Amino acid sequence: MAWDEGLLPEQRTAAGYSGSHARLLAGPGTGKTLTLTRHICYLVIKREVPNSRIMALTFTRAAARELKQRAENELGKEHCPHICTLHSFALRQLLKNTKRIAELPQPLRIADDWEERNIILEELKTLLKLQKIKDARALINELSADWQSLTADEADWEKRFPNARFLGIWREHRKIYGYTLRSELVYQLKKALKQRGDFELEGPLEYLLIDEYQDLNRCDLAVVEEIASRNVELFIAGDDDQSIYGFRKAHPEGIRRFPSDFEGSKELMLKICKRCDKSILGLGLFVAEQDARRFRKEIIPENGRAEGEVALLRFPNQDVEAVGITWLCYHLISGHRLIPEDILILIRSDHYGVFSDTIYKGLASAHIPVSVLTEKEGPLDGHEARAFLSFMRLAVSPEDNFAWRTLLQVWCNGIGGGATGCIYELARANGNTFAQTIFEARADNEILPSSYRGRLAGAIDDILSKVAELFPGNPRQEYKKSDELMTLVSAAAESLIKDASIRNPVLNELRYVAESSNIKSFESFVRATEVASEDLEQEIEKGKVNILTMHRAKGLTAKAVIIAAAEDQYIPGRARGNEIDDERRLLYVSLTRAKHHLFITYCDNRTGPQKYTGRDTGKTPRSLSRFLIDCPHDPENGVDYIKNLVQAEGSPMNA
Numbered sequence: 001m002a003w004d005e006g007l008l009p010e011q012r013t014a015a016g017y018s019g020s021h022a023r024l025l026a027g028p029g030t031g032k033t034l035t036l037t038r039h040i041c042y043l044v045i046k047r048e049v050p051n052s053r054i055m056a057l058t059f060t061r062a063a064a065r066e067l068k069q070r071a072e073n074e075l076g077k078e079h080c081p082h083i084c085t086l087h088s089f090a091l092r093q094l095l096k097n098t099k100r101i102a103e104l105p106q107p108l109r110i111a112d113d114w115e116e117r118n119i120i121l122e123e124l125k126t127l128l129k130l131q132k133i134k135d136a137r138a139l140i141n142e143l144s145a146d147w148q149s150l151t152a153d154e155a156d157w158e159k160r161f162p163n164a165r166f167l168g169i170w171r172e173h174r175k176i177y178g179y180t181l182r183s184e185l186v187y188q189l190k191k192a193l194k195q196r197g198d199f200e201l202e203g204p205l206e207y208l209l210i211d212e213y214q215d216l217n218r219c220d221l222a223v224v225e226e227i228a229s230r231n232v233e234l235f236i237a238g239d240d241d242q243s244i245y246g247f248r249k250a251h252p253e254g255i256r257r258f259p260s261d262f263e264g265s266k267e268l269m270l271k272i273c274k275r276c277d278k279s280i281l282g283l284g285l286f287v288a289e290q291d292a293r294r295f296r297k298e299i300i301p302e303n304g305r306a307e308g309e310v311a312l313l314r315f316p317n318q319d320v321e322a323v324g325i326t327w328l329c330y331h332l333i334s335g336h337r338l339i340p341e342d343i344l345i346l347i348r349s350d351h352y353g354v355f356s357d358t359i360y361k362g363l364a365s366a367h368i369p370v371s372v373l374t375e376k377e378g379p380l381d382g383h384e385a386r387a388f389l390s391f392m393r394l395a396v397s398p399e400d401n402f403a404w405r406t407l408l409q410v411w412c413n414g415i416g417g418g419a420t421g422c423i424y425e426l427a428r429a430n431g432n433t434f435a436q437t438i439f440e441a442r443a444d445n446e447i448l449p450s451s452y453r454g455r456l457a458g459a460i461d462d463i464l465s466k467v468a469e470l471f472p473g474n475p476r477q478e479y480k481k482s483d484e485l486m487t488l489v490s491a492a493a494e495s496l497i498k499d500a501s502i503r504n505p506v507l508n509e510l511r512y513v514a515e516s517s518n519i520k521s522f523e524s525f526v527r528a529t530e531v532a533s534e535d536l537e538q539e540i541e542k543g544k545v546n547i548l549t550m551h552r553a554k555g556l557t558a559k560a561v562i563i564a565a566a567e568d569q570y571i572p573g574r575a576r577g578n579e580i581d582d583e584r585r586l587l588y589v590s591l592t593r594a595k596h597h598l599f600i601t602y603c604d605n606r607t608g609p610q611k612y613t614g615r616d617t618g619k620t621p622r623s624l625s626r627f628l629i630d631c632p633h634d635p636e637n638g639v640d641y642i643k644n645l646v647q648a649e650g651s652p653m654n655a
Contacts, residue, residue, distance in 0.1 A: 003016075007035075010271065010272065011031050011034065011035045015036075015038035015039045016038075016046070017039075017266055017268060018043065018047060018207075018235075020265055021228065021233060021236075021262040022234070022235050022267075023213075023266070023267060023268065024036075024237040024268040025240075025267075025269045027239050027271070027297065027592075028239070028273060028281075028284070028589070029273040029274050029281075029557070030272060030273055030274070032211070033063075033067060033070065033211075035237070036056070036211060036235075036237055037067060037070040037074060038074075039209065039235060040056065041071070041074050044081070045075075049207060051080060051081040052203060053081075053203050053204065053207065054205075054208075055205055055208050055209070056071075056081060056082070056083040056084075056211070057211065058083070058084070059085065062539060063212070064084050064085050064088075065512075065515065068080065086220060087186065090189040093201060094185070094192065096200060096201075097199050100196050100199060101188070105174060105180065106178075107397065109178055109400065109401075110180055110182050111177075111179040111180070111182065114380070114381050115179070115406070116140070118409075119405055120173065120177075120179070121133050121136040121137055122136075123424070124140075128165065128166060139166045139170075143167075143170070143183075146161070147183060147184050147187035148218065150187075150222065152187070176401070176427045177401040177402055178401050178433050178434075182530075186219050186223055190223045193223065205230070206233065208228070208234055209234075209235045209236070209237075210235075210237070211238070212237075212242075213237060213255045213258070214238040214242060215238070215250045216250060216254050217254075218251075219249075220250075221261075224236075228262065234265075240252035240294055241585055241588055243585055245551075246582040251578075271297065271300055272301075273302065276305075276308070277301065277305055277308025277309075279307050279633075280308045280310060280595075283310060283598070283631060286631050287584060287587050287631075288584075288585070290584060306596070308594075308595075308597070308598065310599075311599050312624075312634070313600065313637075313641055314601075314602055314637060315602070315603050315604070315638040316603065316639070317603055317606065318565075318606050318608075320638070320639065322359050323362055325359055325363075325564060325599075325601060327645055328562055328599050329343055329368050329545055332597060335648070336597070340369050340543060340544050341541070342558055343545045343546070344540070344546055344553060344562070344593060345545060345548070345562045345563075345564060346553050346562070347563075347564050347565055348565060348570040348571050348573065348586075349374075350374035350547075353372065353374070354613055355564065359547060360372055360547065368545060369543055370544050371540075371541035371546050372547045373539070373541065374547060378509065379502075379505035379506050380509055382502060382506075384496070384497045384502050384506075385497070387407060387410050387496065388492070388497060388506065389406075390404075390407045390410075390411070391407070392489075392492075392522075393526055394463070395471035395522070396475045396523050396526045399433065399439075400435065401434040401435045404438055405434055412459040412462065414459075415459055418452070419452045422452055423441070441460065442460050445457045469495070470492040471488075471522070473488070475522045476522075478520045482514040485525055486514060488522065489507070490507055510529070513525070513529055514528070540556065550587075550589070550590045554589050557595060558595065559595045560594060561591070561593050561594035563599070565601070565606075566587075566624065566628060567614070568615070568622075568623050569613075569615045570625075571586070572584070574615050584627050587627050602622065602623075602635075603622050604621065604622060605620040
């Protein structure tokens with residue numbers, strides 16, 4: 001296939017450009033991923049650039065996998081350049097330059113989400129004598145924000161940090177466990193690039209493609225600027241209207257400022273939306289255009305696009321709203337012949353399932369298959385999965401501190417916080433790591449208090465025996481295909497995790513990790529699991545209506561979207577200042593996930609647990625989001641709307 005086959009003229013112009021830095025502004029449904037794929041093909045096929053000299057970075061693993069699969073389909077695996085997330089790229093470069101980095105614990109070990117929540121935060125809470133886990137989380141978040149905004153580079157930063165004791169205890173804790181936080185990976189790469197003239201990037205790179213450029217924060221942008229200074233040509237793509245990650249200090253000014261940051265860069269634009277029907281795109285643009293600072297751009301539906309179905313529905317309370325949403329799903333499945341996975345239900349937030357539970361029960365009672373994907377916990381977060389991951393990590397690195405700590409917590413009977421706390425205190429007193437202290441105790445268990453001696457000694461021996469049993473081979477052995485590697489992993493998983501209902505989702509997730517990365521050995525596979533849960537993924541469950549938070553829906557497309565609880569108390573909710581712009585853009589992104597059918601629901605009142613959510617917690621009255629007031633679609637009485645549907649569908653469901 002030719003690199004430009006089937007492209008629209010504007011897509012061909014963008015995909016076939018090179019010669020200077022370039023910014024591609026691409027609104028929803030305009031073919032950004034297709035254009036990025038074909039730009040890679042153009043460089044490899046037309047310009048004959050070696051694939052080793054091209055790198056493409058995306059914001060999430062899901063986006064990386066999609067771009068990688070498309071490029072491999074066009075070029076073949078052997079000619080496809082490396083495509084990964086920014087965090088994975090940072091980790092790869094830091095690993096490549098390990099001997100040049102003195103600031104980070106070695107060997108480089110990234111704490112994953114589970115380890116951060118269940119070990120780092122829990123122990124910091126105890127060490128700092130904090131009341132709640134959220135207090136420890138707030139301190140870590142503040143530290144991460146200072147890395148992302150580069151506040152940590154300021155001369156008097158440590159003096160201004162609100163909790164100096166936290167910094168001291170955290171640094172001691174990270175030394176004992178030998179970890180690096182994922183949120184500091186890009187910051188540490190930025191520091192190394194700035195401070196080390198001999199820091200080597202893989203490649204060497206000539207072309208760097210960056211997707212979702214609007215989601216980069218100040219630290220990310222500094223890394224890009226430093227890479228570009230090494231005679232690397234940038235091709236960046238994104239849309240300032242879709243910048244929604246202000247909580248990680250991302251801001252649309254980065255993509256807006258690109259022409260001035262990189263003088264002489266080329267301006268490219270995609271304006272034909274092939275996703276949304278006319279009325280859906282129109283409503284989305286109504287919301288986006290409320291931002292006076294947005295980059296003015298033309299987005300139009302493709303010729304012949306239908307008008308689409310849009311309704312703004314008001315319900316008296318959340319119970320009636322849930323019934324209405326159930327009927328809307330029935331209407332879409334029965335009347336429009338959609339399958340359940342064609343329908344997304346989006347909500348702003350869903351702590352403890354407070355919104356999704358009510359909607360889920362309504363759909364389940366109507367026998368409509370439904371999945372809730374609003375919480376972050378996944379198949380690798382259960383105790384059996386954690387134990388399996390930890391055995392994998394010990395097989396690669398016997399002194400993996402977190403693996404030892406995790407197994408003592410979730411796999412060994414009779415080992416509690418007192419025993420692990422004892423090991424931690426011994427490590428602190430002797431200037432050792434957690435794992436070094438374990439091996440010292442194995443050689444001489446007299447160093448342990450008598451109350452823990454027998455249990456810990458037995459647990460250590462059991463763990464080492466199980467590692468040898470599960471993974472007897474060489475962890476550095478290379479595999480030509482990920483399937484060969486997964487055969488080894490699957491056999492070990494079957495031995496350790498007897499319950500197939502737990503084991504299969506774990507293996508599916510690990511297979512996803514293997515397919516998303518250029519895995520050559522068991523060692524590199526285990527490395528990839530450290531950043532496997534990074535950021536917000538856009539996976540849906542097949543065969544079911546999927547309930548997601550708005551942030552998780554970015555990157556997804558569905559024939560029908562239902563946005564529930566579209567009230568001002570949630571959108572923008574408690575947001576202030578620039579955060580309100582983030583909320584407006586989040587709504588725009590959510591609206592433009594829909595192809596043909598878009599329903600927006602809101603309530604006059606919320607009672608029960610939902611009464612205590614949002615900006616006006618404890619009060620029942622709710623009101624339509626300010627972003628939708630005066631929109632082209634007048635609110636309709638949801639009860640009457642559903643009654644009309646019931647009469648039209650002639651459904652066997654109970655009205």
